[in-house]
Amino acid sequence: MPLRLLKYGLSRDYPVSGDIPATPELKPAYDVVIIGGGGHGLACAHHLAKYHGIKSVAVLEKGYLAGGNTARNTTTIRSNYITPEGIAFYKEGVELFERLSQELDFNVMFSQRGQLTLAHTEATMRSFHMRAEMGKHMGTRTEVVDQKGVEELCPLLNMDYGGPLEILGGLWHADGGTARHDAVAWGYAAQASRRGVEIHQRTEVQGFEVVGDRVQAVKTNRGRVACGQVLIATGGMNYDVALMAGVELPIRCYPLQAMVTQPLKPWLHTLVSSVSLHTYLVQSSRGEVVIGGGSDPYQLYSTRSTLDMKEHLAEGAVHLFPFLQGVRLLRQWAGITDMTPDYSPIMGASPLANLWLDCGWGTWGFKATPVAGKRMAQTIAEGRVPDILKPFALERFETFRLLNEMGATAASH
Amino acid sequence: MKLLTCPMNGPRNIDEFQSFGPVRARPDPNGTADREWSRHLFRAENRKGIVVEWWRHVPSNYFFLAERDLVSNEIIRTFDASQLRERA
Numbered sequence: 001m002p003l004r005l006l007k008y009g010l011s012r013d014y015p016v017s018g019d020i021p022a023t024p025e026l027k028p029a030y031d032v033v034i035i036g037g038g039g040h041g042l043a044c045a046h047h048l049a050k051y052h053g054i055k056s057v058a059v060l061e062k063g064y065l066a067g068g069n070t071a072r073n074t075t076t077i078r079s080n081y082i083t084p085e086g087i088a089f090y091k092e093g094v095e096l097f098e099r100l101s102q103e104l105d106f107n108v109m110f111s112q113r114g115q116l117t118l119a120h121t122e123a124t125m126r127s128f129h130m131r132a133e134m135g136k137h138m139g140t141r142t143e144v145v146d147q148k149g150v151e152e153l154c155p156l157l158n159m160d161y162g163g164p165l166e167i168l169g170g171l172w173h174a175d176g177g178t179a180r181h182d183a184v185a186w187g188y189a190a191q192a193s194r195r196g197v198e199i200h201q202r203t204e205v206q207g208f209e210v211v212g213d214r215v216q217a218v219k220t221n222r223g224r225v226a227c228g229q230v231l232i233a234t235g236g237m238n239y240d241v242a243l244m245a246g247v248e249l250p251i252r253c254y255p256l257q258a259m260v261t262q263p264l265k266p267w268l269h270t271l272v273s274s275v276s277l278h279t280y281l282v283q284s285s286r287g288e289v290v291i292g293g294g295s296d297p298y299q300l301y302s303t304r305s306t307l308d309m310k311e312h313l314a315e316g317a318v319h320l321f322p323f324l325q326g327v328r329l330l331r332q333w334a335g336i337t338d339m340t341p342d343y344s345p346i347m348g349a350s351p352l353a354n355l356w357l358d359c360g361w362g363t364w365g366f367k368a369t370p371v372a373g374k375r376m377a378q379t380i381a382e383g384r385v386p387d388i389l390k391p392f393a394l395e396r397f398e399t400f401r402l403l404n405e406m407g408a409t410a411a412s413h
Numbered sequence: 414m415k416l417l418t419c420p421m422n423g424p425r426n427i428d429e430f431q432s433f434g435p436v437r438a439r440p441d442p443n444g445t446a447d448r449e450w451s452r453h454l455f456r457a458e459n460r461k462g463i464v465v466e467w468w469r470h471v472p473s474n475y476f477f478l479a480e481r482d483l484v485s486n487e488i489i490r491t492f493d494a495s496q497l498r499e500r501a
């Protein structure tokens with residue numbers, strides 16, 4: 001290693017070792033075609049190649065690698081949901097994150113610093129008690145803390161004692177954390193391509209050739225690709241892409257915005273979120289304070305950002321941490337999120353025999369990148385849906401078996 | 414600031430309004446199978462294109478309709494609910 005480093009240091013042209021190969025020619029057919037080169041699609045490709053020995057895999061990405069919501073999210077990783085099915089699934093997701101840097105031989109900068117959600121009303125406290133009990137029952141680290149507990153966890157918070165937004169307590173989730181989103185996608189892409197997966201950037205799926213109950217091929221801007229199995233993992237475009245195959249998903253698209261401040265010295269050591277203020281904050285390892293909140297108030301296919309949201313998020317952030325008032329904003333952005341009626345994803349089978357869904361990830365899917373990739377790969381390889389994914393089936397809407405995670409999602413994704 | 418022209422109150426900041434989503438045809442409560450009910454409840458128009466949707470002007474609690482482009486966000490027109498009945 002030191003010799004290699006020395007050689008590299010002394011070499012004239014600093015040879016770059018590309019982790020992710022340039023887009024190759026499209027072959028006429030693949031065993032598995034994954035539509036969408038975001039974290040989810042790449043994680044699935046990695047698992048197919050590494051654990052199921054399926055190497056004839058093409059990931060088709062219409063833009064550049066992981067430039068969709070994977071690039072835009074605020075990287076909250078947690079499992080403090082409310083339904084047992086949801087908690088079981090996201091818990092596996094957090095556990096996979098704990099080992100992800102080793103799995104990918106790539107530092108994803110996972111930082112399990114805990115998430116503190118704040119309650120400003122008694123009603124919120126009651127719902128926290130319920131979530132904490134569910135979380136404990138399912139084996140996660142989730143507990144209710146009182147005012148003193150909140151102060152100890154986050155001494156710089158404005159408790160607003162006696163004020164209208166007095167912090168009454170919080171939900172402390174020691175398993176919560178954050179990771180570097182780009183590294184997650186690149187790590188999966190590098191591992192997958194090392195094992196023979198082809199990643200095709202600037203390759204847009206524009207239609208499906210459906211014969212009977214099977215997808216024969218997908219049509220792209222670079223030609224036709226026949227496929228054994230197909231996975232839809234196109235983030236904000238899931239509704240649109242599934243519709244091309246004749247599958248209408250119960251999804252509505254809303255923009256979700258976020259912003260970051262200039263870098264500051266480390267001062268915020270947990271993830272903090274407030275239900276009533278619809279604001280959450282996390283300090284990145286670069287020192288920037290990432291600030292996010294709720295979705296836009298109406299449906300839209302646009303990644304424009306708005307002054308309204310900037311003002312709203314700034315107001316929430318400055319209320320919680322008044323000393324942020326002079327701090328400058330660096331960037332504000334948006335992603336299109338594919339929202340489901342119950343704030344849970346849609347994973348598993350579709351009405352077509354060889355078309356699989358990894359959709360409906362809305363505002364909460366980054367944390368599930370490893371677990372969705374692992375479980376969808378298993379589904380595709382074995383041709384059947386594992387138990388852990390069954391509750392997330394598309395049919396749940398027809399059987400009215402919804403998995404309502406709205407209350408555990410709205411303020412902090 | 415984005416403006417929305419309320420049929421009753423004229424052009425106002427869109428902040429004053431609440432969206433109630435695309436108009437959906439109400440199924441016949443007596444002759445509808447579960448499957449169709451689930452469609453009605455959970456699937457709303459989400460195609461890239463123009464939708465007709467319900468809005469409410471919050472301070473005056475007035476419900477009306479708007480035709481809006483889901484991609485460009487252009488509000489094409491707004492109209493009173495009585496016109497919807499006439500169109501139907």
Ligand SMILES: Cc1cc2nc3c(=O)[nH]c(=O)nc-3n(C[C@H](O)[C@H](O)[C@H](O)COP(=O)(O)OP(=O)(O)OC[C@H]3O[C@@H](n4cnc5c(N)ncnc54)[C@H](O)[C@@H]3O)c2cc1C
Binds near residue numbers: 035068258368
């Ligand atoms: C502002 C914001 C904050 C968020 N915060 C969090 C958070 O804190 N925690 C959390 O867990 N989640 C969060 N999310 C949600 C999370 O980002 C997504 O759920 C997750 O990244 C989805 O990953 P994906 O790989 O499925 O989709 P994406 O990363 O969006 O990837 C889909 C890819 O498909 C491609 N594609 C689309 N159409 C086609 C086509 N026709 N052909 C080929 N390719 C196509 C796109 O270009 C894109 O690269 C947030 C989202 C946003 C927008």
